[in-house]
Amino acid sequence: xxxxxxxxxxxxxxxxxxxxxxxxxxxxxxxxxxxxxxxxxxxxxxxxxxxxxxxxxxxxxxxxxxxxxxxxxxxxxxxxxxxxxxxxxxxxxxxxxxxxxxxxxxxxxxxxxxxxxxxxxxxxxxxxxxxxxxxxxxxxxxxxxxxxxxxxxxxxxxxxxxxxxxxxxxxxxxxxxxxxxxxxxxxxxxxxxxxxxxxxxxxxxxxxxxxxxxxxxxxxxxxxxxxxxxxxxxxxxxxxxxxxxxxxxxxxxxxxxxxxxxxxxxxxxxxxxxxxxxxxxxxxxxxxxxxxxxxxxxxxxxxxxxxxxxxxxxxxxxxxxxxxxxxxxxxxxxxxxxxxxxxxxxxxxxxxxxxxxxxxxxxxxxxxxxxxxxxxxxxxxxxxxxxxxxxxxxxxxxxxxxxxxxxxxxxxxxxxxxxxxxxxxxxxxxxxxxxxxxxxxxxxxxxxxxxxxxxxxxxxxxxxxxxxxxxxxxxxxxxxxxxxxxxxxxxxx
Amino acid sequence: xxxxxxxxxxxxxxxxxxxxxxxxxxxxxxxxxxxxxxxxxxxxxxxxxxxxxxxxxxxxxxxxxxxxxxxxxxxxxxxxxxxxxxxxxxxxxxxxxxxxxxxxxxxxxxxxxxxxxxxxxxxxxxxxxxxxxxxxxxx
Amino acid sequence: xxxxxxxxxxxxxxxxxxxxxxxxxxxxxxxxxxxxxxxxxxxxxxxxxxxxxxxxxxxxxxxxxxxxxxxxxxxxxxxxxxxxxxxxxxxxxxxxxxxxxxxxxxxxxxxxxxxxxxxxxxxxxxxxx
Numbered sequence: 238x239x240x241x242x243x244x245x246x247x248x249x250x251x252x253x254x255x256x257x258x259x260x261x262x263x264x265x266x267x268x269x270x271x272x273x274x275x276x277x278x279x280x281x282x283x284x285x286x287x288x289x290x291x292x293x294x295x296x297x298x299x300x301x302x303x304x305x306x307x308x309x310x311x312x313x314x315x316x317x318x319x320x321x322x323x324x325x326x327x328x329x330x331x332x333x334x335x336x337x338x339x340x341x342x343x344x345x346x347x348x349x350x351x352x353x354x355x356x357x358x359x360x361x362x363x364x365x366x367x368x369x370x371x372x373x374x375x376x377x378x379x380x381x382x383x384x385x386x387x388x389x390x391x392x393x394x395x396x397x398x399x400x401x402x403x404x405x406x407x408x409x410x411x412x413x414x415x416x417x418x419x420x421x422x423x424x425x426x427x428x429x430x431x432x433x434x435x436x437x438x439x440x441x442x443x444x445x446x447x448x449x450x451x452x453x454x455x456x457x458x459x460x461x462x463x464x465x466x467x468x469x470x471x472x473x474x475x476x477x478x479x480x481x482x483x484x485x486x487x488x489x490x491x492x493x494x495x496x497x498x499x500x501x502x503x504x505x506x507x508x509x510x511x512x513x514x515x516x517x518x519x520x521x522x523x524x525x526x527x528x529x530x531x532x533x534x535x536x537x538x539x540x541x542x543x544x545x546x547x548x549x550x551x552x553x554x555x556x557x558x559x560x561x562x563x564x565x566x567x568x569x570x571x572x573x574x575x576x577x578x579x580x581x582x583x584x585x586x587x588x589x590x591x592x593x594x595x596x597x598x599x600x601x602x603x604x605x606x607x608x609x610x611x612x613x614x615x616x617x618x619x620x621x622x623x624x625x626x627x628x629x630x631x632x633x634x635x636x637x638x639x640x641x642x643x644x645x646x647x648x649x650x651x652x653x654x655x656x657x658x659x660x661x662x663x664x665x666x667x668x669x670x671x672x673x674x675x676x677x678x679x680x681x682x683x684x685x686x687x688x689x690x691x692x693x694x695x696x697x698x699x700x701x702x703x704x705x706x707x708x709x710x711x712x713x714x715x716x717x718x719x720x721x722x723x724x725x726x727x728x729x730x
Numbered sequence: 731x732x733x734x735x736x737x738x739x740x741x742x743x744x745x746x747x748x749x750x751x752x753x754x755x756x757x758x759x760x761x762x763x764x765x766x767x768x769x770x771x772x773x774x775x776x777x778x779x780x781x782x783x784x785x786x787x788x789x790x791x792x793x794x795x796x797x798x799x800x801x802x803x804x805x806x807x808x809x810x811x812x813x814x815x816x817x818x819x820x821x822x823x824x825x826x827x828x829x830x831x832x833x834x835x836x837x838x839x840x841x842x843x844x845x846x847x848x849x850x851x852x853x854x855x856x857x858x859x860x861x862x863x864x865x866x867x868x869x
Numbered sequence: 870x871x872x873x874x875x876x877x878x879x880x881x882x883x884x885x886x887x888x889x890x891x892x893x894x895x896x897x898x899x900x901x902x903x904x905x906x907x908x909x910x911x912x913x914x915x916x917x918x919x920x921x922x923x924x925x926x927x928x929x930x931x932x933x934x935x936x937x938x939x940x941x942x943x944x945x946x947x948x949x950x951x952x953x954x955x956x957x958x959x960x961x962x963x964x965x966x967x968x969x970x971x972x973x974x975x976x977x978x979x980x981x982x983x984x985x986x987x988x989x990x991x992x993x994x995x996x997x998x
Contacts, residue, residue, distance in 0.1 A: 245813075245823040252810055259803040300816070300824040352803075371949050378956045385963055394974040398983055401967045405896060405905060408960050412913055415953065416889075419919045428945075767951060852955075859962045866969055 243285045244297040244310035247320055248363045250278040251327070255355035258348055264339070267348035271355050272331045278362065279324035286317040290720070296368075304368070304429040311368035311431070314720040318572065319365045319495045322579055326487040327358045329583065329696035334480035336690050337590050341478045342390055350390055354484060356383040361492045370418040370428045373496065374411060377460070381407045384489065387481040388473050396476035403469040410459030410466075417452030420445055421504075434504055443509075450505045454497065454516060461493035463557060464527030467550040474546035479590030482542065486549055486586050487579040494556050494575060498568070502725040507563045520561035525655055527554030532662035536669065541589050541599045544666055545582065548625055551659070552578045558652070559640050567643025568722035569715065574636035576714050577624065577707060581633060584700035585621035588614045591689035591697065596682055601670065606679030610686040613694055615674050617701040622667035624704045627660050632707035635715070734783075741783045748776040759845055760838065766845035770852025778860045786864050795861060798854040805851030812843045881922040888915035902971065902978040906964045913957045920946040920953070 254274025258267035288295055289312055297310040312320070334354070342350055360380025364373050385407070389400035422428055424445045425436040440446060455466075462470040470490075474482050501507055507517040528551050535547035556578070559571025591614045592607060593599050608615035624633035637656060644653035688694070707714050752773035759765035781789030812824070819828035826840025827833040888911055895908025923946075972978050975986055 242817055242823065245817075249810055249813065249823070253807075256803040256807045256810065260800065260807070262799075298822055301822045301827065371952075375952055375956070378960075382956075382959055382963060385967070389967060389970070394971075395987055397967055397971045397974060398987070401902060401964065401971060404960065404964050404967065405909060408909055408964075409893070409896065409912070411956075412916055415916055416919060419916065422920075423923055428949075767955065862966060863969070 240284070240288065242297070243281050243288065244295060244312050244366050245299065247278050247281045247285060247324070248310075248359060248366055250274045250281065251355045251358040251362065255352045255359060258355060259352040262348045264344060264347035265335075267351040268331070268335050268338075271351040272328070274355060275324065275327040275331050275358065278358070279321070279328050282317075282320040282324045282362075285312050286321050286717075289314055289317040304432060305427060308372050309368040309429055309431070310366050312366060314717070314724045315498070315572075316365045316495060318576070318717050318721050319492060320362060322576055323358070323361050323365065323488045323492065326484065326579055326583055327354075329699060330354075330480055330484040330487075333483065333587055333590070333693050333696040336693050337480045337594055338478065340594055341392060341480075346390060350387070350478070350481075353383040353386045353390075354481065356380075357387065357484070357489075361488055364492050365495060368430050370421065370430055370433065371415070372428075374415045374418060377411050377414065380489065380492075381411060381460075384473075384485060387485070388477040390481070391476040391478050393476050395472065399469075399472035399476045403473045406459055406466075406469045410456045412456070413452045413459070414456030417449045417454075417456060420449035420452065424449070430499070430503060437504075446505065447509065450500075450509055450516065453500055457493055457497045457500070461490045461497060461557075462550055462553055464523050464531060464550060464554060467527070467531065467553075470550055471543050471546040474549065474586075475540055475542040479586065479593055483583055483586040483590060486545070487583040490549065490553055491575045491579055494553065494560070494571075497557070498560050498571070498725055501560065502563075502568075507561075517561045517563055520557050521649075521652065524554040524558035524561060525652070525659075527551055528558070528655070528659040529662065532659055532666065535666040536662065538666075539601050541592075541601055541604075541670065542586070544601070544670070545585050545589065548663070548666065549578075549582060551663070552582070552625065555637070555640060555656070558656070559636075559643060562640075562643040562647045562649070562652075563726075564643055564646045565719070565722050565726060566639050566646050568725055569718045570636050570639030570643050572718035572721045573632075573639055573711070573714055576718065577632035577636045577704070580700050580703050580707070581621040581624040581631075584617050584697055584704060585625075587693070587697040587700065588618035588621065591693050594693065595686045595689060598682070601673050603680070603682055605673050605677035605683065606675075607683045607686070608674040609679050610683055611688050614689050614697065617694075617697045618674065619671060620701040620704055622670060624708070626663040626667055630705065630708050632704050632711065632714070634708055635711040639715075639718075737783050741779055745776050745780060748779070749773060752776065756845065756849055760841065766848025767852055769845075770849045771856055773849070774853045774856035774860075777857050781860065781864065786861070790861065793857055795858070798858045798861070801850050801854035802858065805847045805849070805854065808847030808850065809844050812840055812847070816840070881918065885915050885918040885922065888912070888918065900980040902968045902980060903965070905980075906961060906968070909964070910957065910961055913953070913960075916953060917950045920950050 251274050254271045257270045257274075261267055261270065285295060293313070295312040298304070299308040299310065302308070331354075334351075338347055338350055357380045360376045360378070360383065363376030364380065367373055367376065385400045385404045388403060389397055391399075418428070421433055424440050425433050427433055427436065437446070459466045474486055477485065501516055505516065508515050531547050531550035531554065535544050535551065538544035538547060552574070556571045556574045559567045559569075559574060562568070589599050592604065592611065595611060596604065596607065598604065620631065624631040627633040627637040637660065641653045641656055644650070644656065752769045755764040755772060756766065756769035759769070777789060777793055780792065812826075814823070815829060816825040817823055821828050824840075826836045829836040829839045892908045892910070892912030892915060896905050896912065899905050899908065968978050971983065975983050977983060977986075
């Protein structure tokens with residue numbers, strides 16, 4: 238069953254989870270259903286990745302229709318990795334979410350929360366697995382619409398405004414994307430990404446292609462919060478319920494990055510651009526700007542969730558930088574960082590969620606000395622923070638090492654220098670958190686607090702542990718990311 | 731809310747044809763323009779018209795909110811389940827060929843069931859949107 | 870015939886691009902959250918035109934097989950745009966719902982007033998970027 242129907246099972250299991258969760262309406266039952274569906278999806282995703290590593294590409298025709306007419310689901314080394322990452326984060330988030338959601342969302346809405354979380358997972362997995370340009374748009378909107386609801390479920394009334402602003406920006410992004418796809422469709426007469434590439438040489442004028450590229454890249458850049466299109470992200474992450482933030486921060490932008498990689502390597506090629514300005518050079522400049530400016534903004538935040546959100550914008554910059562370098566090491570670094578950043582940010586936001594669960598606040602100045610009362614949580618946050626800096630021994634170091642390597646290979650020694658320099662800013666914002674958490678005397682609010690409950694700690698410790706494990710022994714993630722890079726570089730003739 | 735006699739009587743005449751037309755559009759979808767989306771919206775329009783004329787409370791007595799909240803996921807569930815039925819009969823997901831004794835009838839059944847699911851979801855979503863906005867009071 | 874088709878193609882392109890730009894302009898230029906959503910809908914409807922208009926073949930019939938007909942309009946864009954329309958409705962409904970809730974929470978749906986009210990409450994945001 239999995240061997241043949243894996244590509245579709247990985248998507249419909251969470252879909253069924255969402256529907257049943259919406260039907261049962263009982264908080265605990267909805268949670269259990271969602272968790273089972275997510276675990277099922279994870280198992281299928283792992284099986285798919287194993288299959289892909291053995292056989293190459295797994296292709297699946299929805300309804301048995303051939304790609305020209307029907308929709309093709311296509312799993313290779315690139316999206317196989319993304320599928321495993323997203324489903325794994327979903328399982329851990331769900332384990333973590335039960336307690337956190339109980340304390341943050343009113344009981345009547347809890348089942349809807351899980352339904353929306355699973356719909357969002359469905360959308361993200363669908364975006365990753367499908368080989369049809371318009372189908373990507375449909376799944377993109379499924380995940381986006383459920384994301385807006387998830388954000389609006391936050392306690393603060395500012396969550397509503399954050400959700401509204403993200404809705405406007407997200408819809409513009411999705412519409413830009415679909416305009417680009419429309420232009421590609423008009424030029425080639427097909428929506429299947431593989432067939433589009435085959436027919437590109439037949440297009441007489443490159444102008445349609447450039448316009449399509451501009452629309453698609455800007456559309457996806459809005460979704461992945463590429464600087465300077467990131468303005469929606471800090472508020473969205475800051476005011477969403479904790480477990481929604483964990484899930485979104487670790488997965489949503491990553492799938493968008495995957496999509497960007499798919500298009501710039503698989504369809505357009507890195508050298509296409511307007512005049513002499515290729516897409517790669519635009520990406521390098523924007524990525525560097527993100528790394529510095531967003532990191533600098535993070536330094537001045539008092540709300541830990543906002544601080545980590547700005548750090549996310551910066552870290553996405555590293556990922557897109559790796560893609561823009563467009564060589565084996567650079568793309569390997571980018572995909573390593575997709576995985577590593579998902580683990581680190583997942584652990585960090587889980588720790589912040591646990592702090593909110595116990596103390597009710599995530600304002601840095603109210604949390605002095607929280608490390609003395611919640612040592613495990615604070616340790617997880619510390620490990621994640623060290624990973625964000627890129628300290629040797631954490632996985633963040635490995636991905637930055639590959640990025641620096643990629644920069645040298647591409648002949649941009651100054652980019653390598655800037656990667657190291659930007660890490661110094663990360664030292665500042667992580668250091669600020671560490672100073673408050675560990676080195677200050679506990680204040681009134683933090684003195685009597687206990688450690689977070691075990692079911693919130695467990696997924697946090699798993700993620701933090703993997704951050705260290707992948708930092709010490711990077712063979713598995715590096716080989717997976719390397720395979721993904723190999724596929725992307727060989728995608729166009 | 732003021733009850734306007736003309737509107738109430740007129741709406742009584744219009745409602746049955748609207749429902750009938752919805753069913754026509756639903757079942758004629760196999761042969762001409764139509765299908766679950768359009769039929770669902772038309773049927774929902776009948777309920778919404780009833781609610782506009784007779785008041786929200788009466789409409790909610792006819793189609794309660796709780797029913798809508800069951801119908802919305804159920805419609806998608808039917809759709810997804812038809813896909814799984816395809817898997818069970820040895821086809822790909824959403825493959826209908828083996829749902830009946832031959833491929834043509836299988837396709838017909840598959841599309842029919844999928845459209846029924848679409849109808850339920852669209853119908854209930856449209857009414858739910860109407861209820862959600864009409865139920866709000868100006869503060 | 871050539872002249873008519875040529876003019877039609879131009880007119881449809883111009884209509885598409887006008888809707889696209891006008892919608893986007895409204896989204897950016899208006900502070901009223903409902904008007905922003907109206908602009909967003911305009912912007913989305915330009916996409917419907919972008920897909921649908923080239924799919925229409927002059928003199929082509931509805932894409933239902935019939936021995937008497939040989940020229941059909943391309944059905945695929947219609948299916949795609951039906952999906953896009955549904956997505957558009959969903960987005961609009963969700964957006965309006967959020968605006969209603971925002972109005973209940975803040976008493977206004979002008980963006981600058983909302984920012985002013987939140988800023989007064991928590992004046993320590995310290996945004997740089």
